[in-house]
Amino acid sequence: MDVELRPKLVGQRIKRFEDPRLLTGAGRFVDDITPPGTLFLAFRRSDHPHALIKSIDLGSALSVPGVVAVFDATDIENDLRPAIPSSRMKGYYATPLWPLARGKVRYVGEPVLAVAAESRYAAEDALDRIQIDYESLPFANRAEDAVADGAPLLHEDAGTNAIVVRSFGRGDVDAAFAGAAFSVGATFRLRRKTPVAIENRCYLAEWDKRRSALTLHSSTNIPGVIRDVLSDCLDLPGNRLRVIAPDVGGSFGSKGSLYPEEMLVAVLARKLQRPIKWTSDRLEDLASTSQAFDEIMQAELAVDADGRLLGLKADVIGDIGAYSIYPWTGALEPVQVVSFMPGPYRLENYQARVRGVVTPKAPTGPYRGVGRPAATFAMERLIDMAARRLGLDPAEMRRRNLITAPEFPYRSASGIIWDRSGFQECLQAACDKANYDSLLRKRDEARAEGRWVGIGFASYAELTGIGSRISVAPGMPINTGTETATIRIDATGSITAAFGIASHGQGLETTLAQVIADELGCRIEDIEIQHGDSALVPMGTGTYASRSAVLGGGAATLSARVVRTKVLKAAAHLMELPVDKLVAHNGIVSAPGSNQSITFKEIANAVYAQMGRIPHNAREDLVASETYDPYFGTATSATHLAMIEIDTGTYGVTVTRYVVAEDCGRVINPMIVDGQVQGAVAQGIGVALLEEVIHDDDGQIVTASLADYLIPIAGTMPPIGIVHVETVLPPTQGGFRGMGEGGTIGAPAAIANAVSDALSAMGIEITTLPITPDRIFQLITQQGSLPQ
Amino acid sequence: MAKTYVSATINGESAEFLCETQQTLLDVLRDVIGLTGSKEGCGSGDCGACSVIVDDRLVCSCLMLGVEAEGKSITTIEGIANGDTLHPIQQKFLEYAALQCGFCTPGLIVATKALLDENPNPTETEARYWLAGNLCRCTGYDKVIRAVMDVAADMRGEKVA
Ligand code: FES
Ligand code: FES
Numbered sequence: 001m002d003v004e005l006r007p008k009l010v011g012q013r014i015k016r017f018e019d020p021r022l023l024t025g026a027g028r029f030v031d032d033i034t035p036p037g038t039l040f041l042a043f044r045r046s047d048h049p050h051a052l053i054k055s056i057d058l059g060s061a062l063s064v065p066g067v068v069a070v071f072d073a074t075d076i077e078n079d080l081r082p083a084i085p086s087s088r089m090k091g092y093y094a095t096p097l098w099p100l101a102r103g104k105v106r107y108v109g110e111p112v113l114a115v116a117a118e119s120r121y122a123a124e125d126a127l128d129r130i131q132i133d134y135e136s137l138p139f140a141n142r143a144e145d146a147v148a149d150g151a152p153l154l155h156e157d158a159g160t161n162a163i164v165v166r167s168f169g170r171g172d173v174d175a176a177f178a179g180a181a182f183s184v185g186a187t188f189r190l191r192r193k194t195p196v197a198i199e200n201r202c203y204l205a206e207w208d209k210r211r212s213a214l215t216l217h218s219s220t221n222i223p224g225v226i227r228d229v230l231s232d233c234l235d236l237p238g239n240r241l242r243v244i245a246p247d248v249g250g251s252f253g254s255k256g257s258l259y260p261e262e263m264l265v266a267v268l269a270r271k272l273q274r275p276i277k278w279t280s281d282r283l284e285d286l287a288s289t290s291q292a293f294d295e296i297m298q299a300e301l302a303v304d305a306d307g308r309l310l311g312l313k314a315d316v317i318g319d320i321g322a323y324s325i326y327p328w329t330g331a332l333e334p335v336q337v338v339s340f341m342p343g344p345y346r347l348e349n350y351q352a353r354v355r356g357v358v359t360p361k362a363p364t365g366p367y368r369g370v371g372r373p374a375a376t377f378a379m380e381r382l383i384d385m386a387a388r389r390l391g392l393d394p395a396e397m398r399r400r401n402l403i404t405a406p407e408f409p410y411r412s413a414s415g416i417i418w419d420r421s422g423f424q425e426c427l428q429a430a431c432d433k434a435n436y437d438s439l440l441r442k443r444d445e446a447r448a449e450g451r452w453v454g455i456g457f458a459s460y461a462e463l464t465g466i467g468s469r470i471s472v473a474p475g476m477p478i479n480t481g482t483e484t485a486t487i488r489i490d491a492t493g494s495i496t497a498a499f500g501i502a503s504h505g506q507g508l509e510t511t512l513a514q515v516i517a518d519e520l521g522c523r524i525e526d527i528e529i530q531h532g533d534s535a536l537v538p539m540g541t542g543t544y545a546s547r548s549a550v551l552g553g554g555a556a557t558l559s560a561r562v563v564r565t566k567v568l569k570a571a572a573h574l575m576e577l578p579v580d581k582l583v584a585h586n587g588i589v590s591a592p593g594s595n596q597s598i599t600f601k602e603i604a605n606a607v608y609a610q611m612g613r614i615p616h617n618a619r620e621d622l623v624a625s626e627t628y629d630p631y632f633g634t635a636t637s638a639t640h641l642a643m644i645e646i647d648t649g650t651y652g653v654t655v656t657r658y659v660v661a662e663d664c665g666r667v668i669n670p671m672i673v674d675g676q677v678q679g680a681v682a683q684g685i686g687v688a689l690l691e692e693v694i695h696d697d698d699g700q701i702v703t704a705s706l707a708d709y710l711i712p713i714a715g716t717m718p719p720i721g722i723v724h725v726e727t728v729l730p731p732t733q734g735g736f737r738g739m740g741e742g743g744t745i746g747a748p749a750a751i752a753n754a755v756s757d758a759l760s761a762m763g764i765e766i767t768t769l770p771i772t773p774d775r776i777f778q779l780i781t782q783q784g785s786l787p788q
Numbered sequence: 789m790a791k792t793y794v795s796a797t798i799n800g801e802s803a804e805f806l807c808e809t810q811q812t813l814l815d816v817l818r819d820v821i822g823l824t825g826s827k828e829g830c831g832s833g834d835c836g837a838c839s840v841i842v843d844d845r846l847v848c849s850c851l852m853l854g855v856e857a858e859g860k861s862i863t864t865i866e867g868i869a870n871g872d873t874l875h876p877i878q879q880k881f882l883e884y885a886a887l888q889c890g891f892c893t894p895g896l897i898v899a900t901k902a903l904l905d906e907n908p909n910p911t912e913t914e915a916r917y918w919l920a921g922n923l924c925r926c927t928g929y930d931k932v933i934r935a936v937m938d939v940a941a942d943m944r945g946e947k948v949a
Binding site: 027034097250279282507603711743 | 864869892894923929
């Protein structure tokens with residue numbers, strides 16, 4: 001068989017290599033590792049939203065058996081430098097990050113002091129014996145108050161609570177609105193979310209006295225970034241500081257930032273010269289892990305009589321919490337909201353302002369979708385509101401405005417460049433897959449019976465696999481645009497491929513092996529993928545922003561090709577045949593048309609172990625380390641279609657049908673892509689219907705357990721139908737687009753549109769998420785249209 | 789602090805251990821016995837990551853004390869496979885890639901085992917609500933439910949189309 005015709009592994013449903021260990025309880029997460037002599041930390045956290053720390057009385061804390069020491073900020077002042085989440089953005093204020101509050105607390109849940117003890121039980125018992133006296137300070141709890149003149153300042157040095165301010169514009173928005181047939185607008189509100197990875201955050205630091213070196217095991221998805229920043233904070237060179245992310249139990253962005261507790265375990269391991277471990281409990285997670293999606297978006301869309309989009313105005317306030325997070329900064333989420341609001345549409349005129357405002361709440365950070373769930377919610381609601389005004393089918397409304405094939409590459413009104421992706425094709429595929437016409441009939445029949453049934457669309461595009469031209473976070477001075485793969489065949493013929501990425505559920509140990517096996521021509525079972533360890537490559541950041549399949553896959557391809565060339569050259573010497581007559585497949589090099597062949601194992605043995613088999617001046621180690629930079633990113637696009645029913649008695653919303661049509665370029669492993677989409681849609685359904693971090697007027701967090709902060713459960717999740725649309729392959733190496741986040745971007749908008757459709761007879765438009773039964777009840781009573 | 793002597797059966801073998809009276813069964817399994825497969829996701833009975841089977845009942849081991857294990861028979865995730873041979877439930881999860889980060893997975897496998905021990909022929913709705921106490925943030929449950937329905941049919945000796 002011709003090599004080109006042999007089945008490739010890319011594109012196949014290869015079973016995940018990660019799974020045997022995870023299925024049997026043999027996974028190794030940070031909390032599963034406890035070296036002898038480990039001390040456990042417990043934190044006393046602020047119970048005030050904004051207050052001065054007047055005094056700390058340790059009481060009898062130190063006399064609890066097993067307690068070794070208690071630390072507050074003054075005890076470690078000289079042991080580190082703070083981390084500064086800097087940015088090139090003008091007018092931005094970077095809040096320094098310290099492990100423990102210094103004199104002042106700024107949110108309920110902020111770490112104030114830490115107890116180190118021989119067991120977590122002892123450490124927690126000691127916490128209860130400590131008395132902290134605070135002097136309360138005034139605070140503005142809501143972002144709209146915090147941004148007002150004269151609001152109490154959280155960071156006096158900043159001189160304002162609006163630490164991020166930016167404006168965007170293109171074209172003549174006023175003229176567009178003046179010339180429009182009509183405009184639709186509203187103030188949209190996405191309530192604060194928290195990512196809730198099922199594994200809580202956990203850190204374990206060990207000091208190696210012999211080498212004066214620190215190893216930090218961290219449940220992080222950015223081990224490279226953490227290594228680099230701690231190197232500065234602790235003044236340790238990178239070769240004496242190693243950050244390992246072993247199995248990590250989900251992140252969704254929540255484990256993609258530097259945390260105070262992470263800094264402190266590192267500081268104390270060096271200070272006490274003992275292993276130090278901290279494992280978050282769920283209460284601490286809900287109070288202190290980075291939160292997300294807290295925006296107020298005033299937006300208005302001008303449309304002509306045919307439904308064509310003419311202009312868009314947006315004014316966004318992002319509640320970024322008490323600190324600007326490292327490394328992404330508080331600009332990450334709110335600035336992306338305005339960058340992505342024009343969506344996948346043809347739209348010439350746009351004007352937007354965004355303000356990121358500090359409030360006394362846990363810092364916000366990256367969460368699956370970043371900015372785009374909010375932007376898509378606002379824009380897709382406007383599209384449907386306009387369609388309703390025109391009496392136009394929402395699918396047709398989108399068809400008229402989605403960018404069409406000849407228009408690519410298209411520069412969006414906010415300056416994003418969309419490469420060709422299936423914007424129109426996904427809309428059509430979603431309609432076909434769901435059988436839209438028959439769904440409409442079913443909806444109308446149900447309505448005739450007095451049921452509240454609705455259908456909603458959401459179309460969006462996102463930039464994935466972003467290269468070095470722009471930073472993943474606006475103005476962030478860290479290179480997020482390159483990825484290195486080091487591949488080596490050792491003397492036994494086995495293959496090791498090391499990356500800077502950090503898989504935490506994405507199945508990259510499988511997909512990257514598929515890519516390498518195809519490119520190198522080896523057997524997939526001979527490959528070990530290494531990742532999640534800062535020592536593997538000179539510079540690596542981690543896995544985030546739907547980058548790892550694109551950048552990791554690209555680097556894997558480049559390195560594998562170099563190694564394959566070396567393998568073939570060695571084989572040519574051994575087989576005494578010209579290189580261009582040889583092919584590598586499934587771990588065997590052969591010469592088609594002859595019966596000569598040699599295995600990778602034999603080649604490796606000849607190269608490394610047998611002197612003289614290969615001429616000494618032609619002998620090369622079978623290794624390569626190549627770096628891939630896609631420079632630009634590539635557009636992943638999708639349309640979601642949701643059908644919902646509202647219980648007319650309880651106002652509970654049930655999702656009855658859900659379809660996603662997405663263009664993620666070449667699919668490496670359909671089973672893995674399906675899982676990414678389904679999981680992300682579930683999170684989006686949570687955003688739409690369930691999830692809301694609630695702070696009361698005193699700044700206390702009300703949703704402090706998983707019985708109060710509800711996430712989707714098996715009982716209420718619909719099956720999710722998926723269509724993979726592959727239009728043209730993007731110019732990325734391998735033709736991959738990123739697919740980690742999209743589900744969460746589309747689902748909130750699609751469901752908000754479906755609920756609005758179900759309630760359209762009452763003139764109700766959904767503007768706030770989540771859509772809880774209580775909110776539906778309020779909307780219906782306000783409308784005065786409570787049906788009998 | 790004085791420790792309490794406990795004797796129980798763990799994964800079919802008799803086990804004796806010393807634990808403090810306030811230690812949860814989950815902490816005993818993980819920290820005293822070294823069976824780290826059971827996970828803590830909440831410590832308050834809300835997530836199911838710590839699921840174990842105690843005398844045929846599905847239990848959140850974070851809500852049970854180690855000393856309460858006295859005389860009981862406990863099955864953890866480490867006791868589900870038969871040596872190196874995966875249990876059919878594990879095998880089916882593997883075929884469907886019904887896991888991503890794998891942190892909730894030990895709990896889901898144990899809970900599925902308890903479901904099928906009690907009800908070998910669940911409807912999809914029954915399976916979904918039985919597993920409603922096992923939170924998974926990665927999969928959206930779709931592949932999990934399909935794997936459970938499929939393995940249930942296999943274990944009944946039926947072929948599913
Ligand atoms: S850890 Fe026991 S239910 Fe969550
Ligand atoms: S696989 Fe990650 S929580 Fe279920």
